[in-house]
Amino acid sequence: MPALPEFFEVVRRQRACRTFRPDGVADDLVEQVLEAATFAPSAENRQPWEFVVVRDAGVRARIGELTRQAWRGGGRAYAESRLSPQLLADVDRGAEGEVSAAPVLVVVCVDARRTHETTIPASIFPAVQNLLLAANAVGLGAALTTLPTAFALELGELLSLPEHVRPLAVVPIGYPAHALGPPRREPVSDHAHRDRYGSRW
């Protein structure tokens, strides 16, 4: 990897990583990745994000239990008929334990006092995306997961979140256990329209 990765190269090689080597991730790398997250836009530039960086094995294991519970309690049934067998197997291994086995779990929360309810997603997920891209840029693997946030109350209790701080995503970070291939994406022309929906781009 070059010292200064090129922007579009990072964008084009982003893949969800759900299986990690046990090696730890240095604090300064975690901080570099979090700093990138804080440069995302937010409604009124309110920066309502809070990042709980979990390294504690017990806390990670408990987040893993909540993930499994959400997966077995509905996530899997919903996904089963929709995913390719290969992707389903990958997500299944992740939800059953490999994601929470990442050395670092970043629980991304919103401080709901800082922003209007309607602008929460637009103020948090861009930061999550910066976090994911930055992790990729420095050679780490990461993934955007939301399954454990189905148990927001339990997660809040586990992480001592005040009532106004709500978890929206859990991002596992670590060194990928194996090389990730290129992402599979449909062409722009399948998703772009000119002036009106259905008008060919």
Place this chain on the structure above:
Amino acid sequence: MPALPEFFEVVRRQRACRTFRPDGVADDLVEQVLEAATFAPSAENRQPWEFVVVRDAGVRARIGELTRQAWRGGGRAYAESRLSPQLLADVDRGAEGEVSAAPVLVVVCVDARRTHETTIPASIFPAVQNLLLAANAVGLGAALTTLPTAFALELGELLSLPEHVRPLAVVPIGYPAHALGPPRREPVSDHAHRDRYGSRW
């Protein structure tokens, strides 16, 4: 700007641009920016995004009216007590007309048939963020706006959106009318926690 902008440089200089030169933006640049958007992650890799690229002056003017209506009908009153006078003036000019005067408005929608209701924000706003970053990377200005989506029905009618396709953001794209300074952000340490909320990073 270098031909191949460095990833972290693009991340660190991202700023909302709300005032644009009238110069048009070539189709291939728009496509490069949209392609970057399609490399974002989405739940189950369902890629539920649809991009309506609006250049038509009449349609842009109508989106401008909806933006003004949302701004005057509540957005401004909410923002007034919360924003610095400088930011308020900037947003005010944008909402009153300068944003919709951008040569290109990308209306980012979700195809709700493609994804579960709960995963819509996590499947759309990362793509919006890629779009914004990519615009910055190629020297364009852009901003994440959600005001006009308060009138989703009117916007849907204007853009011939089917019922299952809902607008979530409107991103103006064009060449910045003036240089944008560096973004203002709070330090990571104000937003990061170790293992539990409130435990110093």
